[in-house]
Amino acid sequence: MSQGTVNKVILIGRVGNMPEIISPNGLDIAKFSVATNDGYKNKTGEYIENTEWHKIVVFGKIASTLMPYVNKGTLIYIEGSTKTNKWQNKEGEDKYSTEVIARNIEILRKNTSTQSERPQDLFEWLNMNIQ
Secondary structure, eight states: OOTTOOOOEEEEEEEOSOOEEEOGGGOOEEEEEEEEEEEEEOTTSOEEEEEEEEEEEEEHHHHHHTGGGOOTTOEEEEEEEEEEEEEEOTTSOEEEEEEEEEEEEEEEEOOTTTSOOOOHHHHHHHHHHOO
């Protein structure tokens, strides 16, 4: 860690799509999106809600062990750091995309409408053993 700097992200949100898991060169990588919500009251007192979408990338043991249990709508806790990728489009313009590289993920609440129930002790084991 560079002296005097911190790159740390903590999110609690709902998974927006089924994780895509790939394994190039034998390393499991999962990619998915997470929605977080925030809001404010406008001048008339009406609550305006904003949804922010975050691109999440997970490597290694977390991707292979935990991601199969995560689906759209699952409420999860994510801890990690941001990474911004830069590339050029066909017109030669610089484009940027920021991702959260997850180092710790915990399932807070399953989306039980699309996921079968699992014993609570499995959740505890997964959360303790993937770090």
